[in-house]
Amino acid sequence: MADNLAPHWRLREQRYQLVGNVCLKCGAKHFPPRQVCAECRGTEFEPFQFSGKGELYSFTTLRQAPAGFEEFAPYAVGMIKLDEGPMVEAMLTDVDADELEIGMRMEMVTRKIRADGERGLLIYGYKFRPIGD
Amino acid sequence: MRDVSIIGVGQTPVREHWDKSLRQLAVEALLMALQDAHVEEVDAIYVGNMLSGELTGQEHLGALIADQLGMSGVAALKVEAACGAGGSAVHAGYLGIASGQYRRVAVVGVEKMTDLWNGSVTAGLAMAADGEYEAQNGISFVGLNAMVMRRYMYEYDLVEEDFAPFALNAHANAAHNPNAMFRKPVTLEQFTKAKKVADPISLFDSSPICDGAAALILSRSENLNGNAARAVTVAASTLATDSLALHDRKDPLWLRAVELSSIKAYAQAGVTPQDIDLFELHDAFSIVAPMSLEAAGFARRGTGTYLARDGEISIHGKLPISTMGGLKARGHPIGASGVYQVVEAVQQLRGEAGKNQVPNARFAMTQSLGGVAATAVTHILRGKN
Numbered sequence: 001m002a003d004n005l006a007p008h009w010r011l012r013e014q015r016y017q018l019v020g021n022v023c024l025k026c027g028a029k030h031f032p033p034r035q036v037c038a039e040c041r042g043t044e045f046e047p048f049q050f051s052g053k054g055e056l057y058s059f060t061t062l063r064q065a066p067a068g069f070e071e072f073a074p075y076a077v078g079m080i081k082l083d084e085g086p087m088v089e090a091m092l093t094d095v096d097a098d099e100l101e102i103g104m105r106m107e108m109v110t111r112k113i114r115a116d117g118e119r120g121l122l123i124y125g126y127k128f129r130p131i132g133d
Numbered sequence: 134m135r136d137v138s139i140i141g142v143g144q145t146p147v148r149e150h151w152d153k154s155l156r157q158l159a160v161e162a163l164l165m166a167l168q169d170a171h172v173e174e175v176d177a178i179y180v181g182n183m184l185s186g187e188l189t190g191q192e193h194l195g196a197l198i199a200d201q202l203g204m205s206g207v208a209a210l211k212v213e214a215a216c217g218a219g220g221s222a223v224h225a226g227y228l229g230i231a232s233g234q235y236r237r238v239a240v241v242g243v244e245k246m247t248d249l250w251n252g253s254v255t256a257g258l259a260m261a262a263d264g265e266y267e268a269q270n271g272i273s274f275v276g277l278n279a280m281v282m283r284r285y286m287y288e289y290d291l292v293e294e295d296f297a298p299f300a301l302n303a304h305a306n307a308a309h310n311p312n313a314m315f316r317k318p319v320t321l322e323q324f325t326k327a328k329k330v331a332d333p334i335s336l337f338d339s340s341p342i343c344d345g346a347a348a349l350i351l352s353r354s355e356n357l358n359g360n361a362a363r364a365v366t367v368a369a370s371t372l373a374t375d376s377l378a379l380h381d382r383k384d385p386l387w388l389r390a391v392e393l394s395s396i397k398a399y400a401q402a403g404v405t406p407q408d409i410d411l412f413e414l415h416d417a418f419s420i421v422a423p424m425s426l427e428a429a430g431f432a433r434r435g436t437g438t439y440l441a442r443d444g445e446i447s448i449h450g451k452l453p454i455s456t457m458g459g460l461k462a463r464g465h466p467i468g469a470s471g472v473y474q475v476v477e478a479v480q481q482l483r484g485e486a487g488k489n490q491v492p493n494a495r496f497a498m499t500q501s502l503g504g505v506a507a508t509a510v511t512h513i514l515r516g517k518n
Contacts, residue, residue: 038381057385062272063329066256087382090270
């Protein structure tokens with residue numbers, strides 16, 4: 001993990017707005033955005049902002065956190081299949097672990113992920129929560 | 134392309150080696166292998182390792198270990214492919230000889246995991262996954278395997294106990310392997326009562342944090358240096374990759390790199406899955422075992438756990454796996470495991486596996502995986518039988 005702002009700044013559109021890209025050659029949508037299309041190896045793209053809505057493909061609750069995330073343990077993480085196709089992985093929030101079910105409708109929210117490095121650089125990003133009734 | 138044989142093996146026990154450093158472990162295993170092969174010189178040394186920099190502050194292992202072995206001057210290189218580093222180092226060593234460039238090489242897999250606390254080790258292991266989109270979202274490597282396991286159980290209507298035979302088999306075999314980390318059998322009751330690490334994965338589904346080094350001496354098959362009686366032929370050495378991040382998999386429940394690498398290996402060795410007498414697969418977590426069996430062609434999709442349920446994975450079953458304990462019970466010193474697998478396969482083919490001997494073993498398959506099988510390295514070894 002870097003103390004430096006640059007690697008976090010580079011990912012800001014992905015983290016705050018779920019911006020991926022769409023291949024101009026074959027139309028495949030990607031999140032994260034790619035330099036080379038995974039489907040056709042095309043190299044021309046346009047940005048594409050995902051809606052943030054999707055379905056919970058799988059999940060787990062982590063009891064042993066990696067360094068930097070200890071204060072949040074235990075916490076739930078999941079794989080969400082976005083409505084537009086790509087899969088995204090994220091922490092799950094605003095939900096109890098025992099409420100989680102494969103197939104739940106989920107939506108993206110922006111949350112603090114953690115504080116990084118000695119200077120405590122605050123890192124924000126996407127998490128997912130169940131879409132309320 | 135030259136034919137390649139393994140003429141010597143060596144391994145340290147897998148333990149928490151508080152009293153030994155990374156370089157000491159590597160040299161120890163290499164000296165054993167050189168002695169086993171009755172040779173004193175090699176043309177090149179390949180070092181398989183994942184986290185020496187992160188966990189011990191040391192990179193540049195090729196030059197370091199050549200030097201520590203008293204062989205400064207020879208070609209030497211660190212090979213990294215996350216948890217598949219060991220298998221990848223064997224593959225690199227194989228290519229060094231098959232190409233005709235080297236006559237004899239040493240391969241050592243080494244990992245020192247116990248010099249830092251668990252949080253740092255967990256963070257290090259997450260580097261096998263996508264750093265920007267998986268690790269930085271707080272998703273650990275066990276978390277990825279847990280999500281795959283949960284979905285696999287959901288799609289194929291399974292429960293946690295269906296995975297127990299993999300752990301039970303591994304520990305039963307490790308009880309007869311003095312080099313194994315865990316040398317006591319495990320009961321079904323212990324398995325079902327085990328604490329969850331990341332549900333549905335429990336402590337008994339997971340391989341341990343540990344230290345160890347295993348080494349091989351490879352040589353041209355035409356120059357066995359008097360080792361013909363115990364030499365084992367490398368019939369296949371193949372490597373394939375899959376998308377690194379789990380979220381980029383076309384099919385998160387199919388290990389495509391395992392499939393590709395296995396198919397290439399069967400073709401290179403001129404065999405089919407039916408010819409394989411034992412399979413040292415990459416059981417870092419129990420979920421990887423049935424998925425590997427499926428993608429490698431030993432079981433139909435979704436039925437990998439049935440082989441275990443039916444007892445076919447034990448020493449006397451149709452397809453013995455983890456014959457010396459596997460990653461689960463012999464242990465998983467990350468970058469070393471792929472070399473331990475080959476050492477154990479050689480022991481089996483030489484008829485030197487003691488109580489764990491697979492009868493009439495002729496073809497042994499080993500498979501070392503990096504990340505959630507984003508790298509798969511397959512070796513098929515042929516014994517004299």
